[in-house]
Amino acid sequence: xxxxxxxxxxxxxxxxxxxxxxxxxxxxxxxxxxxxxxxxxxxxxxxxxxxxxxxxxxxxxxxxxxxxxxxxxxxxxxxxxxxxxxxxxxxxxxxxxxxxxxxxxxxxxxxxxxx
Amino acid sequence: xxxxxxxxxxxxxxxxxxxxxxxxxxxxxxxxxxxxxxxxxxxxxxxxxxxxxxxxxxxxxxxxxxxxxxxxxxxxxxxxxxxxxxxxxxxxxxxxxxxxxxxxxxxxxxxxx
Numbered sequence: 001x002x003x004x005x006x007x008x009x010x011x012x013x014x015x016x017x018x019x020x021x022x023x024x025x026x027x028x029x030x031x032x033x034x035x036x037x038x039x040x041x042x043x044x045x046x047x048x049x050x051x052x053x054x055x056x057x058x059x060x061x062x063x064x065x066x067x068x069x070x071x072x073x074x075x076x077x078x079x080x081x082x083x084x085x086x087x088x089x090x091x092x093x094x095x096x097x098x099x100x101x102x103x104x105x106x107x108x109x110x111x112x113x114x115x
Numbered sequence: 116x117x118x119x120x121x122x123x124x125x126x127x128x129x130x131x132x133x134x135x136x137x138x139x140x141x142x143x144x145x146x147x148x149x150x151x152x153x154x155x156x157x158x159x160x161x162x163x164x165x166x167x168x169x170x171x172x173x174x175x176x177x178x179x180x181x182x183x184x185x186x187x188x189x190x191x192x193x194x195x196x197x198x199x200x201x202x203x204x205x206x207x208x209x210x211x212x213x214x215x216x217x218x219x220x221x222x223x224x225x226x227x228x
Contacts, residue, residue, distance in 0.1 A: 004158070033216075035216070041220070042218045042219060043159070043206075043216075043218040043221075045215035045216060056214075058215070059215065091159070093158075095214070098214055100146075100147050100208050100214070101147065101164065102214070103161050104161075104214070104216060105161070106159045106160070107158050108157050109158050
């Protein structure tokens with residue numbers, strides 16, 4: 001069974017440009033999460049989808065970030081316009097259920113560098 | 116506020132020795148904790164979890180200990196191997212109607228041959 005996949009693995013853009021990150025969860029997982037780790041800091045939660053609905057978006061830093069999950073399958077995270085402080089590694093995770101003990105399986109991450 | 120932190124950012128041990136990675140948390144209402152391992156170029160990988168109604172849980176070569184009195188969590192790895200070299204994160208699931216994980220900063224474990 002394929003794990004969580006993310007595309008691209010790396011992205012280098014200039015300040016002010018737009019970038020779209022994609023996440024494909026494990027097949028059958030209704031729950032999809034976005035996290036990010038900025039330089040030198042801990043991994044922080046961004047948001048949580050249940051199917052196509054946003055369950056919790058309390059971690060989204062500002063309105064330059066837009067996450068979508070049309071159709072409840074893959075998800076995209078768009079940053080527009082990108083700022084220097086957006087640089088970091090963006091992780092996606094998925095889980096089968098929403099109980100506390102449902103394991104979140106992480107993808108390899110997308111490393112975003114904003115110049 | 117909520118926070119999960121680690122005492123040491125780096126740890127080096129000799130191959131075959133046991134290692135202990137520590138984690139402190141501040142939310143006394145937290146009731147579920149997870150340890151993740153992240154190898155270079157990969158995402159965090161689930162290792163072991165523990166609920167607050169337990170104080171110890173064992174897996175294969177790994178043991179997690181929970182001390183709720185001092186809000187402390189530790190991961191013990193027995194007979195370390197080169198493949199154990201990675202960054203280890205503790206995480207807390209607050210289960211406040213949502214499933215977000217709160218991560219600590221991470222400890223880099225290096226296994227010396």
